[in-house]
Amino acid sequence: MWLAYDRKRGAFNEYEEAAAPWVDPDFDPPVPLTLSTKSSPIEYVRDVQRMRRLVKEEEVDIVHMHMSHDHGLAALAxxxxxxxxxxxxxxxxxxxxGQSWLNRRADAVIARCHAHRQLLVTRFGFPMDRVHVISGSINSERFAPATNSERCKARAHFALPxxxxxxxxxxxxxxxxxxELLDAATALGESALHIMxxxxxxxxxxxxxxxDxxxxxxxxxxxxxxxGGELLEAYAAMDAAFVAQPGNDASARAALEAMASGLPVLGVQTGALTELVDDAVGYPxxxxxxxxxxxxxxxxxTAPSAADTRGRAGRAHVIAERTFQREAERTITAYEQVLRERSTRTAT
Structure with a gap:
């Protein structure tokens, strides 16, 4: 397995993290790819040629794309x-x-939530059995409930009582x-509530x-x-988390981080949050x-004990259903299904 990623990410503004520090170099493909939406036309053509060479020389079975840009490269290759x-x-x-052209060049697709799966079926005509739902996941060992000592230290660090x-x-x-969160805090009037x-x-x-x-x-x-550790310390200082949007990748990562940290989530019911945040793990x-x-x-x-119960339930849900291991298992299952179906079509 090789993992190609956007080599230019993080080079153009301070709001994007570079991908390189998070990728094990052992997974770099033998033929380097730029794989960036900010690529020049020359870099784009070079990526197509290199991907074509990689697929042929290394006898690649599956190319898994995560962006329309990458999808286009793989289709042209x-x-x-x-x-x-x-x-x-x-x-x-x-x-x-170009969307229809690209979609016809996908053996299967993966959606991050059931609402997106329905859109792929109704809007683009994908057969239901070719659309897999594999929800976002989180590192449940890294994000974990804080001890009382860690909580006290975090409150002191962020100057919170x-x-x-x-x-x-x-x-x-x-x-x-x-x-909306600030306006809601104002509407509640005098309160001990602090926002971070x-x-x-x-x-x-x-x-x-x-x-102000x-x-x-x-x-x-x-x-x-x-x-890193500073983000973990921030979660240690919180009692709950408010999430109004699943995020750019529909994985609802902020909600998953909070749930893994044992915090109840106040989640606006939209997209993937609708399927993640219910009365058992938080406050829809x-x-x-x-x-x-x-x-x-x-x-x-008004009910601190109920909040603690929901926080523990959220943590349990993450461990059971939303770990990296579970996502990897479901992805491999999708790969195996696609390869079986291709093999059957070839045989007939």
Whole structure:
């Protein structure tokens, strides 16, 4: 198995992490690929030629694509190889030029949630048995419930009192519900509730101004971008997490990180969050209206013991269904099915 990735990721702005530090070099393909949407025409043509050579010389059985850009490369490279495409985001499920041509060059597709599977069937005509649902996963060993000692240390690090409820929000990307969360906190009036925003983004200054205007400076912390142990420490300081959007890849990673950390999630019912956050593991929020968000916060605040129970249930669900191992097993099962079907078609 080889793992090719976007070699230019992280080189153009501060909001994207470079992929290289997270990839084991032992999995680099013998023929290097740029694999970037920011590739020049020369780099794109070179990638097509190199992928064609890789598939032929190394007798590749399956090419698994995760972006339309990669899908196009694999389709143009040709070869007698099975192609599987994962659709990570709903924006990839919009009809656009060339989409039908690409879809015809996929032996199977993987959706991140059942709602996306339905769109692939109804909007693009994929047979139901060729669309696999493989939900997002998380490292449940890295993200784990904090000990009392770790919690105390984290509260001190972020200047948060020990005796107040802290609601976390991770990723200051546009449209992730930051404004609605602040407005809901304001609507609740005088409260011990503290809010912790983790991340940075283009609208960070506007968010700071909104916090100041609402008079919430003493109850809101903005940590900036955190990674590694600092991110784990942020989760250790939280009592619950608010998630309004599944994310760019529909994996609902922020929700999974919080659940793996033993925190109940207040999740707006959209996309993959609808299938992940229910009353057993958190507090479903019907929509982004301020009163809906405020109602979920109030429900969480008024029953701490129930919140703890939901947090433990969320952790149990992640361990049972949303680990990297489970995702790998389901992906291998999809590979095996595709290869069996190709073998049957060839034999007949």
């Amino acid at each position: 040709g070869g007698r190889v099975a192609r599987i495409r994962t659709f990570h985001a709903e924006r990839s499920l919009i009809r656009r030029f 020990l005796d107040v409820p802290v609601l976390g929000h991770v990723a200051l990307i546009d449209g992730r519900g930051q404004e 925003f983790v991340g940075n983004g283009r609208r960070e200054q506007a968010l700071k101004q909104r916090i 205007n609402a008079g919430l400076n003493d109850r809101v912390r903005l940590t900036g971008y955190l990674r 929020v019907s929509d982004r209206r301020v009163d809906s968000v405020a109602s979920a916060i109030s429900k969480w605040l």
